[in-house]
Amino acid sequence: MLEIILKRIGMFILVVIASTALVFFMLHSLPGESAEVMAKYIFLGNVELTPSNEAIDIIKEKYDLEKPLFSQYVTWVWNAIHGNMGTSYQTNSPVTEEILIRLPATITLAFVSILLSLLIGIPAGIIAAVKQNSFTDYFCSTISVLGISIPSFWLAILLIYVFSYTLGLTPTMGYGDFKSLILPAVSLGTPASAVIARLMRSSMLEVMRQDYIRTAIGKGLSYRMVILRHALKNTFIPVITIIGLEFGHLLGGTVIIETIFAWPGIGRLLITSITARDIPVIQGCIVFITITYLVINFITDISYSYLDPRIGRSKH
């Protein structure tokens, strides 16, 4: 276990350095002078105006933009290691604060979405596999292929129209009570649940043709017992890995969904920061997203070794 943890931590450092460096250098290669764009956002609040040279110079000086890129990046890493993620250009408040304040919104959304996708995806996959080639199977499979095929932004607007506007069941937007969480979570969770349902089905079918299932039936177990006791645990092994990956997609998806639902989370912060080139905030978001992603993967790895005794425990 210790080895896994150490490997993960090493991996984490590597990923954070690689992704922040990637983003850092890419953002600086964006067309238009960074200082000019920043000046527009900081001082003018409007991209369509042109800032004065004095303003640009002040920005350059204040944020050390004249230094070589590499040394800027090293300074950032050095400060980050010491817990200082920098200050947002736009708001002048610390990046950590900017992120922490929006953390609950994104975390809630992401977890409810993944929960929802598991709650729908797992049973749907099982039912489709168990009733292979039946109407139910075709129905569940078609729905899940549809779930993958619907662009999530499209689904989001559709859902607002049906459930908020026409039926009046949920608020159209905003962040607050549980009701306002439903639609964003559904739009974010639907593609994930479709992916999980499909994988669950094929994994289940794969497991059901294994010899040990025949052994279990040969023992006289009922079909349901065979599925619950013998098949499920095995079925979950490949699914768990995908759940980790899906979580990553989900975090990426928050970027669009949060914008549509005016959900005040990290995704929206990231989008506005990318356009305003608020590099410390972007870096902070990237670090946060990578950490979350890696933590989730760590959890899936652990549950993986819990589900599959062939992995991890064989050492002792």
Next chain:
Amino acid sequence: MTLLSIRNLKSYFVTRDGVVKAVNQVSLDIFENETLGLVGESGCGKTVLALSILRLLSENTVVEGKISFKGNDLLRLNEEGMRDIRGKEIAQIFQNPLSSLNPVLTIGLQVSEPFMLHRGMKLSDAWQSAISMLRAAKIPSPAERGKEYPHQFSGGMRQRAMISMGLACNPALILADEPTKGLDVTIQSQIIELMRELVKDRKASMLLITHDLAVAAELCDRIAVMYSGEIVEVSEIKDFLSNPGHPYCRGLLRSLPLNGMEPIPGNSPSLIDVPEGCRFHPRCKYAMERCRNEHPEMYEVGNGRKTRCFLYA
């Protein structure tokens, strides 16, 4: 006394290349307290025959005929009735224990299951019974090893676990499908010894499927030989070894290392396009005109022995 009687059993698979007639019009009796060996080349339908008995074949298989066991026709029993038979009355020991044991459940739990299922035991009691069953199968320190997973067992140990699982509820009939396949020779003989002991102790009958005549000779009372989905000879083991009837059986015996390893010419036919007439005639040196056109019956040869060959007509 006949324990299990199979009459005109047909097991067909429908595949995209055609209908695979894996078991074709097989009739066979297994008596109480006896071990019947079922031998034949790989792919001749032995395993399908065994799976047909417990109805463990996939959905696209057509199984017809009659399998009588203790007054029931197994092919017409409902799913619930079948479950009461499986593991309790008839148990199967599968080949390749590594894939036939669930990799994510402990050996102990897998052996406990029949006890819980058919004896109505709670897990803790079932576990104790499972441990003693493992002990009976000569697994060292069974209490500890019961908590381990299949991948932590060696090949021989897995087969022992498999056997103890099969014998857990003292079934009247054991279907053992190649129990020694893939094991070292020394381990093989240990397993054979173990099975002989356990089966005799429990006064159970056994259908032993193997392609290894030596194993059959060790364990069996009678022997049935299968070729291309059909039974071609049924006989007492001693008679069979000393004087095989069917030309295929003669060939089998001659191909043993002990007898000079003389191969049977040609290949076994596919189960989709079976030859007209006697299935064996393309490879048979005694083949006559009649063999090409007519399909032979099982002919009584005497001493309870039957052979599917016109030589004995």
Next chain:
Amino acid sequence: MKKINFTGVFVILILAVLISCVAFSGCTESPDAPDTSENNVEKGNSDKNTQQELIIGHPWNLKSVDPGLSGSNLNNFRVSEGLISISPDYKLLPTIADSWEYVENSTWRFYLNKNVEFHDGSKVTANDVKTALDRSMKLNPELQGRLNIKELKVVDDSTVDIITNTVDASLPGKMAYGAAGIYKNNEGPEGTISTPIGTGPFKFVSYDKATDTLKLAKNENYRDGAPKLDSVVIIFGIGEPNTREMAVEKGEIDFTTEPTLGSTKRLESDKNLNVIIHPLCQGYKLKFGDVSKAPYDDVRVRKAIAYAIDRQKIVDNILLGRAIVSNGIGITPGIEWRNNNLTGYAYDVQKAKGLLEEAGWKDTDGDGIVDKEGQKFKITLYTWPQRPALPPLAQATQSMLKDIGIDSEVRIMEWDAISDRKNEWGMITVAGGDACMMIPDPSYYIEGNFYSEKNDYNYRNPNVDALIMKGRTIFDKEERYDAYREVQRIVCDEDCAQVHIAYHYHMVVTDKNVKNYIPNPAHHDYSINKDMYIE
């Protein structure tokens, strides 16, 4: 058994979703708005009895509540005020300053209204004015450059002198600039203000950064009488126009701005809503990359392009009524210093073709594209995606230019990326948001667009420069405005420096119970006013 039941539930669940989707597609066919009155009645009742609360859905984010950084926002939501403000008919209104005059030597003197109080009850003194402006200029060097202020001097408690870098007749207008609001300097230890205190009709209550929501309450002691609304809640950052639109239709918010382009008719026919479409001092135009280089160094080419644009068609079909045709200059009708006697460029393809031919651009090889000295007239039209009308506008322009033999390609990219392409041969920016009243003084728009030292497309005309210098330094209003009107004539009718297309109209949608909203075209994009109330 259980298994089957579960499947059933699942199937029903998904069917329900499908059916509602079908219902959705059915609903879109009929423009009739669904019945949301129930919602409104409930809301209205509770509001009447207890609180007058206006909820606003705002498209952008509020970055900070520090008036030094977000001055315009706080001014628009009437928390802070400037020395001077601007009325809906473009007149400068005394606000914190009662009156002002030019003294001498680049010095303007402002006399403060002695009745103006901050929200905490203290009187506004000359010192407060100096502190606030000094602080804002320090935080925002852009503001300093824009205001052209060298120094502020306190003369006495209610008099303040503002000294400009150069003689500047436009300073009073500049003091109405949104970011030049006056506020109490109650900086925290980190140098930021977290509870802004201004002088406006609404008081700051709280700002929740996590939800980007600003809450304001009425200022009972406002000098012109307390506002009718008890409180205002502004939800920032609702970027998706469809979301804003549905939220206001459903009554979740009472007030929002810029719904989708296609929605005008539907929203106007919705009995539960008020739709206000009003001019805003912004426009759409074509901006040449560089008028000192071929092909645009020839005024005939510029004029040809100006004649080729069918402005009426664009306004009717692309801007969908949310604009009016412009005759060629970016100063909105109604503004005092506008030259209303320009000839402009009425749509005339024949004239356009003739001008091109005069300039030497002819289609010699019969491919429909004009050429000159082996060079084909093939250009790129750049525009940006944030304003939804711009990409279709660029495509319409593309097709109109095609009619006079100019072949073009449309590229949509971020605003900043476009400025890197200025040197491409023949590039044109299809621009929107061309604001002429950021600062309510002619100098703002005219200097930025046409003064040699300030414009970014190499437009050079000594006559224009001389007139602009004149406008900066003379103090007689009419004489000054005449100078600027002459500039407009030159850049439009003579030089055709830019091709202006249309004046933007802004759209505000409110609940039908929201009364007394008076749009102010000089504000960006909208502001609330003291006398608004909810019926």
Next chain:
Amino acid sequence: MRFRDIRLDDLLRNKASFLGLVIIGILAFTAIAADFIAPYDPNKIELDEKLKPPSSEHIFGTDQLGRDQLSRVIHGTQTTFKLSLIIVTITASFGVFIGITAGYFGGFIDEILMRLIDVLLAFPSIILALVIIGSLGPGILNTVIAISLVGWLYYARVARASTLSIKEKEYIEGARAMGCSEMYICTHYILPNCLPPIIVLVTLNMGGVILTIASLGFLGLGAQPPTPEWGTMLNEGREFLRDCPWLSVVPGALIMISVLAFNFIGDGLRDILDPRQQVIK
């Protein structure tokens, strides 16, 4: 089962993949013959005809510039199919190359490549695409680059996994014993045996790529107007979502249908390649 064992009639027998094949067939024909079957010039602007609802003249109505929506979706099919084919070809060949190299040679190369893949996978791809397109500017070529940059990862993983198992097969030993070069073994033994899962992935991935192209188009980062592309058209229709639903319903439905069709085919292929698909009951 080998690649050549995939037979068309098996695909046709599966109802879903038959449907998928028919849909893709129609769409592919539309894409190829776009110039001949489109009733109007897709870029011809007729401002007076703007936002017309579907009628006999314009089956799918017209857009905000009065262009015929049917002709635009027909040409959009061409754009989408061309782009996704290019992307899938690039990502699949690069991914398979990397996967086989990593799997076959193992050791240090494998470790480095796999870590690289893990790093890239850990990074939400839409954000990466946002940043890439932000820095390169929107457009078809940059869409291809942005999607391809992360698209090969899955191919590499699958190819590596197959290589690892094939490498252990006896016939590889045999080939090596016969003196075949590493290069020859990779191209003649490993590659053909890796193909079946890759083929399945390609079909499934086609759907994913179409969806990503559309997402980027929807965000205004994909193909540039006036190029007809489904996602870009969806984006253009966003301002008329409720007032002129045909502007978004038609391209949206086409995106869904084509992704659906590719998934059906992919699923069908997978079932065929896995012959033991039946389960004991």
